[in-house]
Amino acid sequence: QAKLGGRNRAVEFRSEYDVNASQRLQLVQRLREALDNDEFTVLFQPQFDCDGRAICVEALVRWQDPQRGLLLPAEFIDACEDSGLIMQLGRQVLNAAASHHEHLVAAGLPQMRIAVNVSAAQFTDELYDDVEDVVLRLGLPPGALELELTESVVMQSPERAIDLMKRIATLGVCFSIDDFGTGYSSLAYLKRFPIDRLKIDRSFVQDLDSNVQDAAICRSIIELARSLDVGTVAEGVETVQQERWLREHGCVGLQGFLLGRPQPFATLLPSLLAGYAVAPIE
Numbered sequence: 235q236a237k238l239g240g241r242n243r244a245v246e247f248r249s250e251y252d253v254n255a256s257q258r259l260q261l262v263q264r265l266r267e268a269l270d271n272d273e274f275t276v277l278f279q280p281q282f283d284c285d286g287r288a289i290c291v292e293a294l295v296r297w298q299d300p301q302r303g304l305l306l307p308a309e310f311i312d313a314c315e316d317s318g319l320i321m322q323l324g325r326q327v328l329n330a331a332a333s334h335h336e337h338l339v340a341a342g343l344p345q346m347r348i349a350v351n352v353s354a355a356q357f358t359d360e361l362y363d364d365v366e367d368v369v370l371r372l373g374l375p376p377g378a379l380e381l382e383l384t385e386s387v388v389m390q391s392p393e394r395a396i397d398l399m400k401r402i403a404t405l406g407v408c409f410s411i412d413d414f415g416t417g418y419s420s421l422a423y424l425k426r427f428p429i430d431r432l433k434i435d436r437s438f439v440q441d442l443d444s445n446v447q448d449a450a451i452c453r454s455i456i457e458l459a460r461s462l463d464v465g466t467v468a469e470g471v472e473t474v475q476q477e478r479w480l481r482e483h484g485c486v487g488l489q490g491f492l493l494g495r496p497q498p499f500a501t502l503l504p505s506l507l508a509g510y511a512v513a514p515i516e
């Protein structure tokens with residue numbers, strides 16, 4: 235065992251590091267090409283209110299790699315952030331997502347929101363310019379576009395975040411805190427952020443039926459949101475039991491595989507129009 239230590243081990247780490255670094259470099263190079271070749275597509279996942287009406291679609295990016303097929307954000311978002319490519323990708327997603335607003339209007343769903351995820355590296359003054367561009371160019375009405383920010387994004391520099399969010403909000407854009415409950419939100423700041431809703435992280439929703447602590451956390455988040463006069467959306471709703479519990483406890487919005495998977499906008503539209511059949515709570 236002891237022989238594994240010392241020099242050999244250092245050499246091993248070194249080469250592993252080099253392999254990772256060169257793989258990362260290759261990935262970034264491929265991502266650059268992918269952006270130029272339009273290999274990214276945007277899927278949409280619906281959110282419904284407790285009456286079964288569609289209220290929002292969240293844009294979720296995918297990389298259609300000609301060699302490897304459809305790749306999830308977990309495979310490439312970090313590399314996009316580190317390399318700065320996220321700015322270009324984010325702009326593409328924002329434009330693709332917002333361009334569907336007119337289709338929602340045409341389908342008779344003008345009140346629906348389109349939500350777009352924003353990562354830390356994107357949350358700069360440049361985001362204001364990109365959002366302003368898309369809002370003005372597409373003539374988006376107030377409330378049509380929602381930006382999802384995680385707690386870590388806004389808490390990194392809360393005063394700056396408040397300032398930037400307020401400026402972007404003047405464009406008629408609303409905000410939600412994504413994956414809520416997993417980060418380090420300060421309640422003092424939470425009440426000062428111009429946010430419209432909290433998205434309860436999937437990890438709390440997952441075992442809602444069997445884990446009393448998770449149920450208590452969900453209840454507290456819904457209560458907290460109410461006190462702050464903001465809405466709630468539960469992520470990752472997969473079972474009828476979860477859906478029922480969340481409705482009974484006053485969660486405003488529901489999102490998850492039970493209600494709809496991320497999919498191309500065109501195939502999603504019929505289910506947005508139909509809504510989902512809500513079972514009565516006796």
Ligand code: C2E
Nearest residue numbers: 293294295306307327351352353470471472490491492496
């Ligand atoms: P997120 O914003 O929290 O998105 C929700 C994730 O949960 C999505 O994964 C979605 O497919 C998945 N999900 C939804 N319902 C269920 C369910 O019922 N069960 C389970 N097991 N999963 C469910 P996805 O699409 O892989 O995205 C992962 C993360 O990548 C997102 O988490 C978001 O943080 C990030 N992301 C996605 N698209 C973009 C983008 O365009 N820009 C940026 N910056 N980040 C993005």
Ligand code: MG
Nearest residue numbers: 292351382412
């Ligand atoms: Mg999200």
Ligand code: MG
Nearest residue numbers: 412413433469
């Ligand atoms: Mg989330």
Ligand code: MG
Nearest residue numbers: 412413436469
């Ligand atoms: Mg998440």
